[in-house]
Amino acid sequence: MRWATRAGVHVDRAACAWLIRRFVDPGAEFVFVTDPADVPADATPFDMRGAALGHVGGDCSFETVLRVHGLDDPVLWRIGEIVHEADLDDGRFDAPEAPGLDVLLRGLSMTGDDEHTLAVSGPLFDGLYEFTRRRLLLGREPA
Amino acid sequence: MTTTGEWVLLSYRLPREPSGPRTTLWRRLRRLGVAQLADGVVALPADARTRESLEWLADDVLEAGGTAGIWTARPATAAQERELAAGMAAARAEEYRELTGQAAAALGAPEAEQARTLRRLRGEWRAIGRRDFFPPAEKDAAAAALSALAEAVAPTGARVGSAR
Numbered sequence: 001m002r003w004a005t006r007a008g009v010h011v012d013r014a015a016c017a018w019l020i021r022r023f024v025d026p027g028a029e030f031v032f033v034t035d036p037a038d039v040p041a042d043a044t045p046f047d048m049r050g051a052a053l054g055h056v057g058g059d060c061s062f063e064t065v066l067r068v069h070g071l072d073d074p075v076l077w078r079i080g081e082i083v084h085e086a087d088l089d090d091g092r093f094d095a096p097e098a099p100g101l102d103v104l105l106r107g108l109s110m111t112g113d114d115e116h117t118l119a120v121s122g123p124l125f126d127g128l129y130e131f132t133r134r135r136l137l138l139g140r141e142p143a
Numbered sequence: 144m145t146t147t148g149e150w151v152l153l154s155y156r157l158p159r160e161p162s163g164p165r166t167t168l169w170r171r172l173r174r175l176g177v178a179q180l181a182d183g184v185v186a187l188p189a190d191a192r193t194r195e196s197l198e199w200l201a202d203d204v205l206e207a208g209g210t211a212g213i214w215t216a217r218p219a220t221a222a223q224e225r226e227l228a229a230g231m232a233a234a235r236a237e238e239y240r241e242l243t244g245q246a247a248a249a250l251g252a253p254e255a256e257q258a259r260t261l262r263r264l265r266g267e268w269r270a271i272g273r274r275d276f277f278p279p280a281e282k283d284a285a286a287a288a289l290s291a292l293a294e295a296v297a298p299t300g301a302r303v304g305s306a307r
Contacts, residue, residue, distance in 0.1 A: 008191050055199045058167075089273065090174065099269065 001025050004043035007032040009114045011105040012087040013047045015062045017118050018125040019076070020046070024069050032114045060087045075133045082128070097128075147217045147224045151189040152180070153197040157209035164207035171200055176274025178231050186227065188276050189215055232277040239281035242267055246288035250295055258296045264289060 003020055005013045009032070021028045031043050039045045046053035047061035056064045062083040066076055085091075085098035086105070104124070108117045134142035157165050175196055177185035187193040194213070201211035218224035242264055249260040268289060275282065 006195075010192075049198050049202055055202065089270075090171070 001027065002029045002031055002040060002043040004031040004033055004039040004045045005047050007034050007114055008109060009105075009117045010087070010109060011102050012060050012062055012083055014105055014108075014117055014121040015079070015083045015125060016046050016053070016065055018122050019062060019065055019071075021122070022126075022129075023071055023073075023076070024065070030114075030118065058088075058090070058092070060084045062087075075129060075136060078132050078136065079125070079128060101128075147219075147221055149189040150186045150216050150218070150227075151194045151197055152184060152186045152214040152216055153177075153201055153211065154184045154214065155201065155204045155209060155211040156183050157204055157207060164203070164209075168200065168203065168207075171203075174270070174274065176231065176235070176276065178227050180227075186216075228277045232279040235271060235275045235277075236279035236281040238271045239279065239285040242271065243281070243285045243288040246285070246292045249292055254296070257292065261289070261292050261296050264292070 017030055031040060033039055036048055036050060045051035046065065048054060053065050053068060054061050060083055063080045066080055081093035082095045082097045082101060085093050085095035086102040105121060108120055131142065172185055175187065177187055180186050198213055201213050204211035218227065246264055249257050
């Protein structure tokens with residue numbers, strides 16, 4: 001399937017792309033557009049104005065994708081809290097990881113194109129998933 | 144000739160009732176540090192992030208049954224832009240002054256309370272920084288007050304030895 005989002009990918013879109021590819025559509029192809037009108041007819045838009053997979057009721061797009069696709073993995077919801085604070089920074093969650101994650105993704109967007117950002121951030125989110133999974137299992141910080 | 148910068152504007156109108164969405168919008172606008180140009184018109188210096196932030200708020204307004212528009216604009220005169228920037232800088236200056244006062248007051252508090260206050264004020268410092276588009280002189284004073292509090296909580300000498 002094809003998925004479309006705004007060009008100039010930052011944390012919420014990078015996290016959504018990772019989530020979609022890992023947990024929703026392994027064969028996902030991503031298209032980056034500058035104008036919502038340029039979204040191809042066969043592509044599902046996300047993190048764009050007017051898209052169903054956007055900011056809904058104070059949630060960031062990552063949380064919306066989790067909800068819409070019925071993903072109930074607590075590890076993903078914890079990552080959702082981190083992405084929420086990295087993107088919206090509204091203090092809804094306690095996520096000290098958020099400012100660091102935001103800075104890393106913003107830096108990536110400065111040094112490469114959107115394909116590059118997704119290629120580099122994918123393994124980062126894999127690592128964040130594993131760390132978060134172990135932390136939830138142990139009930140404390142993993143070694 | 145002096146040229147003015149590009150600004151992104153959100154124009155909005157929300158139903159008076161229910162008041163919930165109005166309060167939420169007001170809180171979010173405040174967090175973004177917008178300049179209120181008129182009733183229902185706010186502005187931020189334009190960049191990808193500020194534009195996106197206001198776009199999501201516009202969607203919130205539409206969802207709450209209101210009307211909203213996103214505009215990009217340039218102040219017609221440099222003087223008008225300076226006035227806008229000065230207003231925003233003054234608002235941040237007030238926040239930095241408040242932070243400076245709290246950091247200074249904490250110096251007299253018990254050690255555990257100092258550490259707690261330092262953590263809270265550092266968070267506050269970052270939040271102000273994110274909406275600080277035209278840093279006022281008060282920012283330096285706030286930074287110095289935070290450093291003084293950090294020094295009281297963890298003196299530099301001790302920190303070198305205990306770090307990592």
